[in-house]
Amino acid sequence: DQQVKQNSPSLSVQEGRISILNCDYTNSMFDYFLWYKKYPAEGPTFLISISSIKDKNEDGRFTVFLNKSAKHLSLHIVPSQPGDSAVYFCAASAYGNQFYFGTGTSLTVIP
Amino acid sequence: DAGVIQSPRHEVTEMGQEVTLRCKPISGHDYLFWYRQTMMRGLELLIYFNNNVPIDDSGMPEDRFSAKMPNASFSTLKIQPSEPRDSAVYFCASSLGGGWQGTTEAFFGQGTRLTVV
Numbered sequence: 001d002q003q004v005k006q007n008s009p010s011l012s013v014q015e016g017r018i019s020i021l022n023c024d025y026t027n028s029m030f031d032y033f034l035w036y037k038k039y040p041a042e043g044p045t046f047l048i049s050i051s052s053i054k055d056k057n058e059d060g061r062f063t064v065f066l067n068k069s070a071k072h073l074s075l076h077i078v079p080s081q082p083g084d085s086a087v088y089f090c091a092a093s094a095y096g097n098q099f100y101f102g103t104g105t106s107l108t109v110i111p
Numbered sequence: 112d113a114g115v116i117q118s119p120r121h122e123v124t125e126m127g128q129e130v131t132l133r134c135k136p137i138s139g140h141d142y143l144f145w146y147r148q149t150m151m152r153g154l155e156l157l158i159y160f161n162n163n164v165p166i167d168d169s170g171m172p173e174d175r176f177s178a179k180m181p182n183a184s185f186s187t188l189k190i191q192p193s194e195p196r197d198s199a200v201y202f203c204a205s206s207l208g209g210g211w212q213g214t215t216e217a218f219f220g221q222g223t224r225l226t227v228v
Contacts, residue, residue: 002152002153098144101154
């Protein structure tokens with residue numbers, strides 16, 4: 001059973017606009033959440049994370065929001081750039097052991 | 112550090128053959144993970160090790176799959192016999208710490224694309 005879900009397989013956004021990628025989880029024990037970015041023929045690379053004690057974490061153009069009551073997190077990219085085009089995976093962990101990943105959202109930023 | 116190193120990058124094999132995928136984690140990392148990427152399930156955790164000891168192999172799909180970590184710098188994932196439905200990209204990842212030690216992200220290798228014909 002998929003504990004981390006990304007219900008949008010793809011997303012297209014105009015350059016300069018905001019990209020919002022969503023992720024839902026089912027396990028209330030998850031206490032650490034991550035976003036990974038993956039280019040074709042490469043391994044996923046870490047982008048940004050958030051601990052369950054926070055509801056927002058920002059790093060440059062990337063902001064992750066966590067809504068624990070809704071078991072939902074989102075990644076905002078502002079402004080979106082063509083180089084952001086990639087597959088984005090949401091991941092969650094309980095006590096830093098296993099990392100459970102979603103199925104990914106393919107983002108295309110249109111110049 | 113060179114990061115997580117996987118070999119081979121590509122593997123094409125015939126159904127029924129044994130396949131061995133290899134991984135060298137980042138030095139000093141005490142967790143190692145094997146993932147399989149498919150369209151349907153995304154990044155699916157197969158097994159993970161802590162300090163070379165297998166902790167959870169519940170994601171291993173069948174007895175045809177086995178994984179070992181004989182030392183802190185090497186792990187293998189073996190499929191015997193291989194089947195066409197095993198075709199996927201297999202990733203190895205490593206991380207440092209966990210729990211009270213603080214959580215860090217997992218670092219991934221470039222993956223092995225396996226094709227079973």
